[in-house]
Amino acid sequence: MKVLKNQQGYALLVVLLIVVLFFSLSATFIAGSLNHSKQEQTIDVNNHAVAAAEMGTLYFTTDFERELKMLKYEMNTQTQLKLNALIDCIKYPLGNACNTQAKRDQWEETIEQEMKAILIGRIMDKVQLLNTQIDVKKSPFTEEKIDYSILKTTTVKLNKELKNVDLPATVDKEVESIKIEMNVQGTSEGVLKELIATFLVKMPDGFLSSEESIKVDTLQITSNVDLKYENVFSLIPPTQSCSALLTNVLKSIAKAPYECLSVPGEKLSTFVDQIKTAKLDPVDFRVYTNSFSEYVCDKNCNNINFQGVSVVVKESDASASNNINNLVNARLIINGKLGTGNNLMNLGKNGVKQSLIVKELVIDGNIKNSANTNFLVLGYNNPLVLANLKWGNHIEISNNSRFCVDIDRVKSSDLNLLSQQIIFSGSGVMSYYSADKNKVFELKNASGADRTVKEGKNTYKMTDLYVKRESSYSTFLANCGVSIKSTNTMPLDVSIPVPIDIDIDLEIDY
Incomplete structure (x- = not known):
């Protein structure tokens, strides 16, 4: 009986040990699980x-x-x-x-x-x-x-x-x-x-x-590259005063060519000073006047300096014809005939190029000793009226001067005489224009033979040396010193946003 009780006690002890071990393992597992859960929570x-x-x-x-x-x-x-x-x-x-x-x-x-x-x-x-x-x-x-x-x-x-x-x-x-x-x-x-x-x-x-x-269109003042007869002799003279013109130019609302009509009391010298004060070029301006002497001359008409301004006078204004020899740096346009009994001498004596433009030339005196002068005879714009080109006994083009003739608008008899009598010296030359390709101007003597000149042992035709036919009327005027500004519509490029x-x-x- 005692042995049986001992065996039962041992069995109970073993069960208790197993229970304790189970709870220990469970506690360890639970603790590990709780720790792992905490680590996962930190990572999250x-x-x-x-x-x-x-x-x-x-x-x-x-x-x-x-x-x-x-x-x-x-x-x-x-x-x-x-x-x-x-x-x-x-x-x-x-x-x-x-x-x-x-x-x-x-x-x-x-x-x-x-x-x-x-x-x-x-x-x-x-x-x-x-x-x-x-x-x-x-x-x-x-x-x-x-x-x-x-x-x-x-x-x-x-x-x-x-x-x-x-x-x-x-x-x-x-x-x-x-x-x-x-x-x-x-x-x-x-x-x-x-x-x-x-x-x-x-x-x-x-x-x-x-x-x-x-393209943005604008109006630009440019040199006219297609010059015509009408650009030189305007069909409709201007009516605005020169002071009004200058005001409009300064406001950039004037259209070229810059043309005005002088009024009594105004002077060319004053107008030139105003142009220069405005930092403009006198060459761009053209003034029509009814009295050359009153507008251009001061106390007298000696050494009249146009400073490049073009002055247009009437054929009937004798004061212009009588004072041509006194011009300096001039651009004088006679809207008709230049007729005088005086000689045309010593033109351009100050060394500055100038221009004298007429429709018709009839003088009793001689033309000689001209220098630095473009002399243009352009005739009339009426094909039924041919211009005279007459001089006294002597016509000579010399010293950086150019004589320019539109031979379609001048009498053929006068051209024939010019062919025989014109003389060139220094660097003087002649330019001519004709719309007829078969019409030519050559230097001939009275018998119709070519005029020649001898230089050393060589003999040259004078026509080849001194006469040049211009290919177009515009080129003819340009080579004879005519430069006229015009207002043109010009498309200018402007970039666009990209x-x-x-x-x-x-x-x-x-």
């Missing part, structure tokens, strides 16, 4: 913080990139507004700020520079807008303890070598890109994680198209 919180930072980076960078992309529409509008100012300058009257191609090119270059500065400024404005969001926490989920915010932003303007242009040591200050760093922080249940988003915003190649342009592409590179560092 860290992951949530990283995810929060990523969400914040995505939120802020997407919004910022969208704002930058929208700038291209604003830049296109601003560029067009600046081009409109250039277009307004080009439209009549053409402004002084854009009246040459060089000035227009510089205007467009200035637009490029200004638009680049505006774009840089607008990008910096966008960065400043980001700065207002610093430390402002945003929660994507209302029930979760997760948020994100911007910690700081830094901006650096870089040149093409990616050097900071704001540093004193940087020589090249031209901004080619802007580097923007954004530090974003994500938070999950008190755990913080920071990411850095780096933007590289590249400047566009240009704001104006180098390949496309538009749609810019704001190139953005984005990198994220963990």
Whole structure:
């Protein structure tokens, strides 16, 4: 009986030991499970913080990139507004700020520079807008303890070598890109994680198209390249005064040729001074006067200097014919016949080229010792009326002078006599024009043989040396010193805005 009790006691002890061991193992397992659960919870919180930072980076960078992309529409509008100012300058009257191609090119270059500065400024404005969001926490989920915010932003303007242009040591200050760093922080249940988003915003190649342009019509004062008889002898003389003309020229509303009618009391010398004071060229002006002596002469008519102004007088104005030998730097147009009993001598004696234009020439004296003078006989614009070309006993063209004749409008008998008697010396020459290709002017003697000149052992035809046929009427007038400005409609090129592409590179560092 005693042995049985002992056996039962041992069995109970074994059961108790097994129970204790089971609970010990269970406690160990539970403790391990609790510890593992805590580790997983920590990892989840860290992951949530990283995810929060990523969400914040995505939120802020997407919004910022969208704002930058929208700038291209604003830049296109601003560029067009600046081009409109250039277009307004080009439209009549053409402004002084854009009246040459060089000035227009510089205007467009200035637009490029200004638009680049505006774009840089607008990008910096966008960065400043980001700065207002610093430390402002945003929660994507209302029930979760997760948020994100911007910690700081830094901006650096870089040149093409990616050097900071704001540093004193940087020589090249031209901004080619802007580097923007954004530090974003994500938070999950008190755990913080920071990411850095780096933007590289590249400047566009240009704001104006180098390949496309538009045409803008304007009125330009240019030398007339298609001169006609009517350009020399205007069919309708002007009625506006010279003072009114000059006022309109200064306002850029006058149309060339600049022609005016002198009024009693006005003087050529005063008008020339006014033209020069306005920094204009006297050669561009033509004055019609009813009295040569009253308008051109001062106390006397000696050494009258036109300073390049063209003066148009009537055929009946004897004071012009009687004082031709006293002209200096003149452009005198006699609207009809030059008839005088005096000699035409010593023209152009001051060495400055001048022009004398008449429809008809009838003088009793001689023409000689002329220098630096273009003498034009153009005839009448009526094919039924041929002009006289007569002189006394001697006609000589010399010393940088040119005698110019429209042979279609001059009597053939006078041309035949001119062919026999005209003499050339120094660098004097003759130009002529005929619309008939078969009609020629040659230097012949009374028997019809070619006039010749001997130089050394060689003999030359005088026609070959001294006479030139001009190919067109316009060339004929131009080579004989006639230059007339005209107002023409000219299409000028203006660039158009090019749609810019704001190139953005984005990198994220963990």
